[in-house]
Every structure is written in structure tokens, then in C-alpha cells.
Amino acid sequence: MIACLRLFTALCLAALLAACASSPSSSLGELPRTPDASIEQLLEQAAQAKSPDKAALLRLSAADMAYRQGNAGQSAQILQQVPMEQLQPGQQAFASTLSAELAMTRNQPKAALAALNHPSLQRLSEMSIPLQVRAGTVHARALEADGQTLAAARERIFIAPMLEGEAASKNHEAIWTLIASLPTDQLQPNGTDDLAGWMSLALAVKTAGTLEQQQAAIDDWRSQHPKHPAAIILPLPLTKLKELASQPLSKIALLLPQDGQLASVGKALRDGFMAAHYQAQQAGQKPPAIVFYDSSHLTSMDEFYRKAQADGVQLVVGPLEKPLVKQLSTRPQLPITTLALNYSEGDQGPAQLFQFGLAAEDEAREVSRRARADGLHRAAIMVPKGEWGDRVLRAFSQDWQANGGSIVATERVDQPVQLAQQIADMFQLRQSEARAKSLQNAAGTNVAAQPSRRQDIEFIFLAATPQQAQQIKPTLNFQYAGDVPVYATSHVFSASGDVNQYNDMNGVRFCETPWLLDANDPLRKQVTAQWPQAAGSLGRLYAMGVDAYRLAPRLSQLKTLPDSRIDGLSGSLGMTQSQRVVRQLPWAQFVSGQIQRLPDTPR
Structure with a gap:
């Protein structure tokens, strides 16, 4: 009798669990699964299906398979044949997600966002984890492409706990890329949630000056947020910053023309560069040693690099002459990292070449x-x-x-x-x-x-x-x-x-x-007191020289931190993917x- 009672209780419990497990499925609808059949076979089965609901599900499976196989055109064609009104909420959410993914293949983020605005997605939290991740991922991509950076970061932070392995790592890095691209005035870390933590990390890194100060800021942040995802696994760009901070710059070559038509330009750049160097010394910093080379008497760039390497140079600032910059841009690699003070015509260049100038x-x-x-x-x-x-x-x-x-x-x-x-x-x-x-x-x-x-x-x-x-x-x-x-x-x-x-x-x-525009800048006052011409149009070149000095130790930082900027005297400086320094300027x-x-x- 007891055995029969136990068996009855077990059967009741199993039935209850089965009912609980099946209730979301019954109310939301069965989702497409990875079928053994081909796209053609699925479409054939749909054509022969006795139930419109079954036919719609089969076509949804075929559309999804076509998308996964990289055939977006065929997928969109099949999806158009699926009547949304014949789908249950879970299937509608699946179809809307697929529609958004197809819109993104056409680079149409607004169409993707419109697809994700379907009422069925209001119940997304009741649906399977894979569907939540898929919908959240395409939502984040669409928001980012639409310029809604902060909203995209929020979406990725929301799906982060649902991810594992490589997908989790990629999402983690994507969160940092989004947050790091926000302007400083938008980094307002209110609260104690993960988003606030990401924002406070980005703010700490962006407001620190030197690489050493950035590293100290990262270490301080990690000690204050030990359980934050970014403290547990530091984003890759910040790991690279740590490596860069352990390799201080000790010797710079300044390669400028001292004779010829560009001599006056070279002198203004050199004077601005050295003014920034002396200012750093006066501030108690330990700036790198500067070695001067005359580009107007160069016989070959190869010979110059051999001499610079023998002198222990770690970074070259220059040349200024456009033909020399063009020559460097066509090389597969350079022996020493180089900040050219002009631009080549093409966008491509070796990994060791950075370019900076007063480009119109x-x-x-x-x-x-x-x-x-x-x-x-x-x-x-x-x-x-x-x-x-x-x-x-x-x-x-x-x-x-x-x-x-x-x-x-x-x-x-x-x-x-x-x-x-x-x-x-x-x-x-x-x-x-x-x-x-x-x-x-x-x-x-x-x-x-x-x-x-x-x-x-x-x-x-x-x-x-x-x-x-x-x-x-x-x-x-x-x-x-x-x-x-x-x-x-x-x-x-x-x-x-x-x-x-x-x-x-x-x-x-x-x-x-x-x-x-700012006659009260302390360094400008010092420079114009010694060289009055720096207050006129030549001042733009002095400013560029100052900024070349300030850029020198931070080139890798600009490359590593997307959309970070340096407030310089020639403008607000950022870097493109092709390692060109670009300026944003104030107005009058x-x-x-x-x-x-x-x-x-x-x-």
C-alpha cells in the first residue's frame, strides 16, 4: 500500500513538473529547431502540411536555416511567406528577431529596431535563453549602428550573464568598446549596477593623463569594484595599456628640416616641441631625451633608421616632408615607431607609422x-x-x-x-x-x-x-x-x-x-614671450609642435582606446583606424x- 502511495505521489509530481515545464511552450508556441532536412525539404513539407500553424513553423525554420547558411536574400524571401498572425507569441518573437538580423545584413538599423518593436518581444524574458541572447545581440548591434551607443551598451550588459565561452568574451569586449567611445560628459556613473561600474572605469581611464596615471587609476578602480565583470576579466585594451605602462619612453628622435624652403616650418615645430619638453621638466616629470636629426640632408631613410637605432631611439617624430612620409607609408614595416608630421595620400601604411598634421x-x-x-x-x-x-x-x-x-x-x-x-x-x-x-x-x-x-x-x-x-x-x-x-x-x-x-x-x-583662441594658456604665454611670431598665424605650427610632444608617449593609448581624445593646443586630438591623428577645433x-x-x- 505504501509502495503504491509512493508511486502515485511520484506520478503526480512528475505530471506537475511536466505541466510546469510545458506551460511556457504551450502559451508561447514551439520554436524552430535545427532540422535534419534541407531548406528545400522544409519548404516541401510546409506545402504539404495539413495545418496552417505547422506550415508557418516549417517555413520559419527554413528562413532561419537560410540565414544561418549566409543566404540573407533567400531567408527574407521565405520569411515574407510566413503570416505573423498565425504564429504564437514565442514564434512571433523569433520571426521578429530574424527580421531584425536580416535588416542588419542590409545595413538598415532603423528597420531592425522597428522589427524588434513587435509586441511579442515584451514577453522575451519568459522565453528561452538562446532566443533572449539572439534578440538582445541584434538589438545591441542595431542600437550601435543607429548611434545609440549607451542603449547598445545597456543591452549587452543585460545579456552578459546568459553567455558563456567565446560569446561571453566577445560581448565583454564589445561592452568596453561602447562605453569607452562615449564622450567624458556622458560618463555619469550613478548607482552601483554593472553599467555604473563600466562608466566609472572609463571615466577613470579617460581623465588620467599619462600611461602610468591610467594604470594607477585602473588598479584603484579594481580594488573598489572587485566583483565587477571588468575587474574579474580586464578588457583587452586595458591589459595592453598595462603592458605599455611598463615600457616607458626614454629617447625620441626629432627629424625636421633645418635648411631649405621648409626650414622656418621645421623651426616653429621644433620650438613648440621643445617648449612642451621644458614644461614637462619644470613640472617635475622625467621626460625622454631628445636627439635632433636634419631631414633636409638625408641621403636615405634606411640610413637614418640605422643611425637612430644605434643611438637607442625608441620613437621618431618626423619627417615633415610629404615625399618622405609617402615613402614611409608604402613600406611593409618600419624599424622604429614613427610619428610623421604630415599625411600620405592613401589610408594604408605600416603598423609602426602614425601621421599627424594641420590638415585642411x-x-x-x-x-x-x-x-x-x-x-x-x-x-x-x-x-x-x-x-x-x-x-x-x-x-x-x-x-x-x-x-x-x-x-x-x-x-x-x-x-x-x-x-x-x-x-x-x-x-x-x-x-x-x-x-x-x-x-x-x-x-x-x-x-x-x-x-x-x-x-x-x-x-x-x-x-x-x-x-x-x-x-x-x-x-x-x-x-x-x-x-x-x-x-x-x-x-x-x-x-x-x-x-x-x-x-x-x-x-x-x-x-x-x-x-x-586662448591667449591666456600658460605655455602659449611663455612661447610668445620668447618668439612673438608665435602669436600670429605661425602659432598653429608651434601648437602642432607642442601636441606632437604630448602625442609621442600616448600614440598606443589612442590606438588602444577607441574614440579617446587628447585636448591639445592644435585641437582635440583623436585617431582613426588607419592611425591618422585627426583634430576637432573650437569656434569663433x-x-x-x-x-x-x-x-x-x-x-
Whole structure:
């Protein structure tokens, strides 16, 4: 009797457990499993299925199999044949996730986010772990591609406890990449959850100056957050930082021209570089030794590198000459890590080559960024004729159009006598005058009519010399376009100190180096006291020299920490994947001949 009772109790318990286990399945629906059949066989079975529900599930399995096999087109085609209304909630969530994955193969993050907004995904937490992971992963990818970096990081942090092995490692590194790419002002670690911990780690690393200070900040953070996932397994870039901190820089070669046409440029760069070196000494740091080499008398780069290696050089800063930089960029590798002070034409180069300069292309992209931030969409362009103007035009156009802006007119400036005609053509004033004349002829009498300009130009992107800009702005005023905002590169500003020079440029906005906009910077004060020319347009080169010195020990840091920046005197410095240092610049405008600083562009 007791045995029978035990058997009955066991059977009841088993039935209860079975009911509990099957209840989510019964309410959410059976999900596709990895079938033994081929895609064609699954579709054939679907065509022969007696139940519409069964047919829909078979087609969903076939669509998923096609996606997993890398045939996104076939997968999308099959998925279109699956009626969502015939699926149960779990199957709908599965189909929506697959739809989002297919949208991402087409680089359509907004379509992916729309697919993931299906009501069935509100019950995702009730569904299987694999489906939760799959939906969470594609959601994170779509958010990142849509520019919602913080939301993408939140999604990856949510799925992290569900992952194992390689998938867990990849997700861990992806979280750090996302958090590290956030601007410092967005790193607000409120609370004690994992997200706050990631943010406080990124903030600690970004606000530390030297590699040694960064390493100390990481160690302090780990001691305060011993159970955080990033403390248990340090992200790979931070592990690399630790390795870099154990290899201090002790000797730098400064390779610049001392004779020839570039001698004055080389001198300004060298003086700025050494000013930063002496400032570091005065601050009690132990800066590396500097060895000088003359690039204007080089017989070969190979010979230079042999000499530098024999001298114990660990890093080369230079050369400045574009042909030498181009030559280095074509080599498979370099004997010593090198920070060239110019840019090659291609994006590729050896792993040991970094490139830094005062590229006009950086400023063109800065104008694009600023105009977008100011809510503008339609641009007209004025650049000088020639190769330089073409490069600036290309850089602006690519960035502007890639971010949704449109270009409604372009003029290449050359002869001053043509300016009035070019601006009239840009604003279609001649057509307006012709219409007025036609009206007069039709009426047979004089008609008072002021020419009207086209209204679809929201601003003008201007890259020009100070002399050209001083002619262009008054001509715009004369041609009834004085109210159109002008956004310019730094080339419109000569920094001559002559107020009268800029009286006709009222309202023109331009980006410029912090060096020329902040006369109170302590290092700038020291330099201009010794070399007064550094307060003028040559100051940009002194600033570049200072920044080359500050970049030298932090090249690997910029490469290792994606989207981290150094606030320099030539701009806010970041690095591209091709190891080119790029600048973002502050802004000013001309007001009654004076320079008025504007708020910085939001990052």
C-alpha cells in the first residue's frame, strides 16, 4: 500500500513538473529547431502540411536555416511567406528577431529596431535563453549602428550573464568598446549596477593623463569594484595599456628640416616641441631625451633608421616632408615607431607609422559637424580653384552628404573680378533680374523690383585666404545674401592683430586652434614671450609642435582606446583606424573686427 502511495505521489509530481515545464511552450508556441532536412525539404513539407500553424513553423525554420547558411536574400524571401498572425507569441518573437538580423545584413538599423518593436518581444524574458541572447545581440548591434551607443551598451550588459565561452568574451569586449567611445560628459556613473561600474572605469581611464596615471587609476578602480565583470576579466585594451605602462619612453628622435624652403616650418615645430619638453621638466616629470636629426640632408631613410637605432631611439617624430612620409607609408614595416608630421595620400601604411598634421580636411569635416549641430541641412560651397580647394571640397562634401546634408551650389574662387558674377550665379540673382525686366516690358512701364535670391541655401561653407574672405563677405552683402550664415575654415583668419582687416567680415564663423583662441594658456604665454611670431598665424605650427610632444608617449593609448581624445593646443586630438591623428577645433566669429569665442560644438 505504501509502495503504491509512493508511486502515485511520484506520478503526480512528475505530471506537475511536466505541466510546469510545458506551460511556457504551450502559451508561447514551439520554436524552430535545427532540422535534419534541407531548406528545400522544409519548404516541401510546409506545402504539404495539413495545418496552417505547422506550415508557418516549417517555413520559419527554413528562413532561419537560410540565414544561418549566409543566404540573407533567400531567408527574407521565405520569411515574407510566413503570416505573423498565425504564429504564437514565442514564434512571433523569433520571426521578429530574424527580421531584425536580416535588416542588419542590409545595413538598415532603423528597420531592425522597428522589427524588434513587435509586441511579442515584451514577453522575451519568459522565453528561452538562446532566443533572449539572439534578440538582445541584434538589438545591441542595431542600437550601435543607429548611434545609440549607451542603449547598445545597456543591452549587452543585460545579456552578459546568459553567455558563456567565446560569446561571453566577445560581448565583454564589445561592452568596453561602447562605453569607452562615449564622450567624458556622458560618463555619469550613478548607482552601483554593472553599467555604473563600466562608466566609472572609463571615466577613470579617460581623465588620467599619462600611461602610468591610467594604470594607477585602473588598479584603484579594481580594488573598489572587485566583483565587477571588468575587474574579474580586464578588457583587452586595458591589459595592453598595462603592458605599455611598463615600457616607458626614454629617447625620441626629432627629424625636421633645418635648411631649405621648409626650414622656418621645421623651426616653429621644433620650438613648440621643445617648449612642451621644458614644461614637462619644470613640472617635475622625467621626460625622454631628445636627439635632433636634419631631414633636409638625408641621403636615405634606411640610413637614418640605422643611425637612430644605434643611438637607442625608441620613437621618431618626423619627417615633415610629404615625399618622405609617402615613402614611409608604402613600406611593409618600419624599424622604429614613427610619428610623421604630415599625411600620405592613401589610408594604408605600416603598423609602426602614425601621421599627424594641420590638415585642411580636418577643418572641412569640422565645419560639417558644426553646421549639423546647428540644425542646418542645405549648403553652398566656395573654395579656391586648384588641388588644395579640391581636397577641402571633397572632405566637406563626403562628410556632409554621408550625414544627410545636401549641397545646392558650388563655386570655385579664382579672380577677384569674377566674384560678383559667381555669387550672383550661386544665388540665381540674374534670373531674378531677368524676370523683373520681362515684367517691365510686359507692363510697358518701370516696375520697382528688388532682385530676390534663391531661398534654399541655408549656409555657405567657405575655405579661402583672409584676402579672399575680405572680398567675399562684402560681395555677399551687396548681392542681397548678407544674411546667409558663413561657416569657414581657419584660413580666413590671419591672426595679424589688425582689427580693420576684419571689419567687413562681421558674422563669419570659423574654426581655429585653441592656441590662437586662448591667449591666456600658460605655455602659449611663455612661447610668445620668447618668439612673438608665435602669436600670429605661425602659432598653429608651434601648437602642432607642442601636441606632437604630448602625442609621442600616448600614440598606443589612442590606438588602444577607441574614440579617446587628447585636448591639445592644435585641437582635440583623436585617431582613426588607419592611425591618422585627426583634430576637432573650437569656434569663433568676427564681431566688429574682433574675435568672439563661441561655445564648442557638442561631441
